[in-house]
Amino acid sequence: MGSVRIGLSQFFSIALLFELGTALVVNLGILSGKDAWVSILLGGLAGILVFLGYAYLYWKHPDLTFTGYTTKLLGKAIGVPVSIAYIVLYLNLAARDMRDGGTMLAMATMHHTPLFILSTLMILSSAYVLHKGIEVLTRTSLVFLMIVLLIGLFSTIMLMLSGSINLNRLLPVMETGIQPVLESVVRQSYMFPFGEMVCFTMLMPYLSNSRKGPWVIMGAMLTAALLLAYTMALNISVLGADIVERSPLPLMPAISKISISDFIQRVDIFVVMVLIIGVFFKMSVFFAAALIGISEVFKLPYRKMLYPAALIILLTSMVDARSFIEHLDEGGRLLYTVYPFFMIVVPAVLILVTAVKSHFSERRPD
């Protein structure tokens, strides 16, 4: 890897922003009704466990990316196709993310602007930032994390002052037992957004401190789980589980309940801003992961494939589905059919191989 080193605070912010990303505004873990926040917390813990596996792989190969050690461990014949599959996954995830973001944006405010134009602007900005380098992306995330957190703080205070929060809507916790919660964890919340951390295996070689780094990222995941659970609890306590379940972007109607003496009202534009920032950084991280993978597997300079990859993401996001409903349906199915293979099965195999190899190689010197 190059000489670029990214500090811990910047890694924390990019990981946190990546996790909050789109998850902050959608109805996450809603399969479990008003216990969605419990489901998110459990999902977060499960995600951290999965991430421990990635961290193990990273500690064993601190200078290699995921594609790097896949090729090293499985040999070129298997490793390269697997790496290419991962690159396709990242490109696809970036595209799906952009579709999500673009459509939500069109639903929320930009009713008349074509989706293609919105997506083009987004991918161009992302390409510009990545052209400046991954370090610039992570540094920028630090500034925008502050903005997102400030917006969150402001909205919370305003919601409290408007008196829209009714905590009774959250009660009783786990009315029908733990069954639905666990089901929603398995089907939704541990993969999205926590399992998606698999793309950080491509970025982790840039960490300035290889010992502490993964722990910092796990700290970011925990913070993200707490914030997401808090947001979901806030949504439900403002709107009630019923409305949240039926709304694609529950944070919007929740925030629009803010009304202070007819002056501060309809501040849902802040939610749109959070949405844009979240989508941008999430998509950019996937984009960056794909670019690093491409430059490693095909031995190409990083910037050379920037615009072709941007074009692929843009077109994939457009032809991904005929409608948003189809897109969401597809996403829901991918979540428990395809993604676990990439996010758990393959890393598990790699962990096994690494463990066996290091076990034998350690013994040899004796």
Added chain:
Amino acid sequence: MTARRDSGTQSGAKAAGARADGAERRLSLDLHESLRNIQAEVGYSPDIKVREIRLGPAPGIQAAAVHLSGLTDAQLLNEFVMGALLQNAEELTDNPVDELPKLLLGRALEVGEAAIAEDWNETLIAVLSGDTAILLDGCTVAIICGTRGGEWRSVSEPTSQLVVRGPKDGFVESIATNISLVRRRLRSPKLRLESMKIGTETQTTVVLMYVKGFASDDLVGEVRKRLEKVAIDEVLESGFIEELIQDKTITPFPTIYNTERPDVVVGNLLEGRVAILVDGTPFVLILPAVFTQFFQSAEDYSQRFDIAILMRVVRYLSFIVLILGPSVYIALTTYHYEMLPTTLLINLLAQRENVPFPAFVEAMLMEIAFEFLREAGVRMPRVIGQTVSVVGALILGSAVVEAGIITPIMVIVVALTGIASFAIPAYNMAIAGRLIRFAFLLLAGMFGFYGITLGLIVMIAHMNSLRSFGIPYLSPFVPLSVRGQKDTLLRLPMWMMNPGKSPQQMRAELPKSMQITTGHEAVLSPAIKKNEEMDRKREGGNSNEPE
């Protein structure tokens, strides 16, 4: 002064040597040939003055003093060069001609700065800089006497970066005066100057200034390296140097700070930065410069720290208003009008009823008109300055509203951004903001808040990719440094900005017994007084008991 002079001649010689393609040219043995050569080289310019004299008793040694009229200090030349030469040279003329320059230098000349020049180009440049060259017949060296002088603007209040409280002197066009202004404030032997000549035609003196032990050697070395690389014909202003040594040119943001204020230079030197002084301009460059530096004013340190923080916050706010003001207005009125309170919205729509343009065109027209006004105001002769403000602000502003072309609220928004641009202390940062404002205007006109948010992301990413001599432009915010926050957005009290010193060490504190109390305890409240007396009695009683 002497230090500068010494190093100045050295590197001057270096520069001149390089100019003559390495071949060293010397003066001719024959005085008249040398004089003819000089005259020919400058094209028989009428302001070159040659005064031929004979030294010593008749027939004496032929000599000539060459100088440029207008660039020399006439009194210095007459009294301490010519007068001294003619009076003191008599007993020296017995010596061989070869040794004469040294003897004259040592025993005859009374002028403070003098040196021997062996090189032709060095002599010529010295004369063109205002020094006097003394040439002797039969001798291939010249004596250079420092007689630079002539007319300069005197030290006056700076025209930019004004303060209410603080020193009122500003730099002038003379580099010697500028150096003295800095030296007068910083009497430390650690202050180092390095002089060089830049500009193949203008031969402008450029001085690199830093405080040894404060500025890192790497930084000084890097600046020196970049300055030496500069290859340009003319250096008329420090901006020429700035453009050629900055890290990256494709950015609206300035990465080198400039100031007219000596106190700012001294403050920055002591913070470990490097200053570059250029002869002929009052603007001194300071580097490396980060984003936050352009929002600081010298006055922050002469006011109370809480007031200073308020002033700084106002400046950052004004920058945000400058770049986002009109674009947020456009986004709100064209895309997200549901955010506005209903009464305000009705008011706005009523105003827009008769206006033929969309808000974006309206804003663009007004912003461009405002730029015209500002540019006219800056370049125009002072005498008709009043007219522009009357015509521009009053007639244009009110007529355009009465004619129903622009809504009154748009005039308010544009005026607000205009004023906000003046609240930023650094002019070059304000210009950058004015430029970026148009980009945001376009984004907001097409995409509303979506465009603004993406524009902000791209702008901050761009700023993150900038570096000023290796320092990240947005530090100490990104990368985050808690220690660095002491003097950026905040301006903490002096004792908190100097680690390792307690407040007691830094400020004179009265002993406890002399500190001012409310007086309430002792005088106003008899009850407290009584209690205290009783306490004292009891203590006194206790201590008395053993006796």
